[in-house]
Amino acid sequence: MKCLSCKEDYGDRDAGTCRECYEEAGETEEELKREIDELKSKVNFLRLLSSGSNSAARANTPCFSDVVLVACGTPESPCNSPSIPAHRAVLTSRSPVFRAMLENEMEESLSGTIKMSDVSYDALRAFVNYLYTAEACLDEHMACDLLVLAEKYQVKHLKTYCQKYLMSRLNWENSLPYYAFAHQHGAKTLLDAALSLILDNMDKITKREEYAELVEKDPRVVVDIYEAYLSKQVNTAASKDSPPKPA
Amino acid sequence: MKCLSCKEDYGDRDAGTCRECYEEAGETEEELKREIDELKSKVNFLRLLSSGSNSAARANTPCFSDVVLVACGTPESPCNSPSIPAHRAVLTSRSPVFRAMLENEMEESLSGTIKMSDVSYDALRAFVNYLYTAEACLDEHMACDLLVLAEKYQVKHLKTYCQKYLMSRLNWENSLPYYAFAHQHGAKTLLDAALSLILDNMDKITKREEYAELVEKDPRVVVDIYEAYLSKQVNTAASKDSPPKPA
Numbered sequence: 001m002k003c004l005s006c007k008e009d010y011g012d013r014d015a016g017t018c019r020e021c022y023e024e025a026g027e028t029e030e031e032l033k034r035e036i037d038e039l040k041s042k043v044n045f046l047r048l049l050s051s052g053s054n055s056a057a058r059a060n061t062p063c064f065s066d067v068v069l070v071a072c073g074t075p076e077s078p079c080n081s082p083s084i085p086a087h088r089a090v091l092t093s094r095s096p097v098f099r100a101m102l103e104n105e106m107e108e109s110l111s112g113t114i115k116m117s118d119v120s121y122d123a124l125r126a127f128v129n130y131l132y133t134a135e136a137c138l139d140e141h142m143a144c145d146l147l148v149l150a151e152k153y154q155v156k157h158l159k160t161y162c163q164k165y166l167m168s169r170l171n172w173e174n175s176l177p178y179y180a181f182a183h184q185h186g187a188k189t190l191l192d193a194a195l196s197l198i199l200d201n202m203d204k205i206t207k208r209e210e211y212a213e214l215v216e217k218d219p220r221v222v223v224d225i226y227e228a229y230l231s232k233q234v235n236t237a238a239s240k241d242s243p244p245k246p247a
Numbered sequence: 248m249k250c251l252s253c254k255e256d257y258g259d260r261d262a263g264t265c266r267e268c269y270e271e272a273g274e275t276e277e278e279l280k281r282e283i284d285e286l287k288s289k290v291n292f293l294r295l296l297s298s299g300s301n302s303a304a305r306a307n308t309p310c311f312s313d314v315v316l317v318a319c320g321t322p323e324s325p326c327n328s329p330s331i332p333a334h335r336a337v338l339t340s341r342s343p344v345f346r347a348m349l350e351n352e353m354e355e356s357l358s359g360t361i362k363m364s365d366v367s368y369d370a371l372r373a374f375v376n377y378l379y380t381a382e383a384c385l386d387e388h389m390a391c392d393l394l395v396l397a398e399k400y401q402v403k404h405l406k407t408y409c410q411k412y413l414m415s416r417l418n419w420e421n422s423l424p425y426y427a428f429a430h431q432h433g434a435k436t437l438l439d440a441a442l443s444l445i446l447d448n449m450d451k452i453t454k455r456e457e458y459a460e461l462v463e464k465d466p467r468v469v470v471d472i473y474e475a476y477l478s479k480q481v482n483t484a485a486s487k488d489s490p491p492k493p494a
Contacts (some may be wrong), residue, residue: 019257032283
C-alpha cells in the first residue's frame, strides 16, 4: 500500500488510518488553521498602539492619555527617567491592582501619576506595551523583570507568558537560580520544572557557587529542596521494595 | 488492517496513511489546538470592557471616558437617545475616520461629542462594543446595520465579520436584496456570492416582487445583473462549442 501522506510504501504492520479517516483529519486541520487565522486577525484588531511602542505612526500623533507611569528606580539609585503616558481605561482593564488604585480616590488617581519603584525604565516601557499589545520582546533578563511586574500588578496573562519563556531557557546549570527566583515570585510551573532538574543533578549542583550563595542568602529555600530530595529517595526506595503488581 | 482512528477494518484499496504519518498528523493537530488556546487567551486579555457592554462589573465603576457618541436618528425622525461614553484612544486605533476626526481640531474633537446620523441607538451601542471587544451578537438586521457603520468608519475587521454572517444567511430567495445591499456598501464577497445565486435562478427571481421594485428603484444594478447573465451565457456556449482538450 502507498501512504497518501508521505507516498512511501508500507505493509500491514505499519498501517495507520483508512482513507476516510485520512481525509477527515485533513479537513479538521484546514478548519483549525482557518480558526487560527481568524483569531490572529482578531488579536491584531484588538491591539492598541501604546506610547511604549516605537511605531513611527504613533510618534507624531496625540495619544489622549490620562495618566502617566514613572520608573523611580531603586532607593539606592533613584532615576529620573521620562514618564510613560497611558490610559486609565486600559490599565484598569488589565490589572486589578491598577483598578484599585485608579477607581478609588488614591494618590495615583488624584495626581494622575503612578510612581513605580524597583523597576527600570526599559522594563516599565515593555510592561506598559504588553498591556496594550499582548506582545513583548524577551530575553532572560527582561522575562524576569516582567514576571516580577506581572506578579506585583496581577497581570496573569503576562506572568504565564514570561514563565513559558523562562521554561524554554531552563537547564540543569541555571536550575538553582531559576528555582530561587520562581520561589520568590510564586511562579509555580517554573518552580516545579526547576526542582525536577535540580533533583536529577543534586551532586553537580551542590558543588556550584550559586549553591553556596543560596545557602548563605536564603537557607529556607535550600531546605525545601532537600526535603523534596529526601521525599523522592523514599518514594523511589518504596517502589523498588514493593512487590510487582499482579497482571 | 485496522484503522487506528475509527478502529474499523479496511483493505488495501481503502488505505490512507502509514502509522508514522498518522502519529505526525495527531501531533500537528495537538499543536494547532494549543495555538488556538493561546490565541483565545490573548483575545480575552486584549478585550476592553466598553460602556456598551452590559456587564454588571462595569455598571458601578467609572470608565474614564473622554468622548461620547450620540445616535441622532434620521432627519425624518430625530431621536433623543442616551449618549454612549467611549475613549479617543480606542476609537482612533480602530477607525481611520475617527482618527481624522479626533486627532485634528474638528468639531467632534473640540466638543468631545460625535453625533452620528442615520443610525439607531442599538446599532451604535453594538458598534462601539465591537470596537472594544471584537464581538457582536448578530441577526440579519443588525449585521446590515453594522456593515453600513463598518463601511462608513472603515472598520475592516467588522465589515468582514458582518459579511461572513450575511453569507451564511444567503439563499436564492434573498439573493436579490442582498445583492443590492452589497452593491451599495461595497461588500465584494457578498456581492459575488449573491450574484452567482441570482444567475442560477434568473427565471424565478425575475418573477419576484423585489425584482420589480429594484427595476423601479435602481435599474443600473439590474443592468449589471443582466450583463453578468449575458456574459455567463456566452462563456457557457463557447466552452460547449470548443473542441475537447487533447489528453
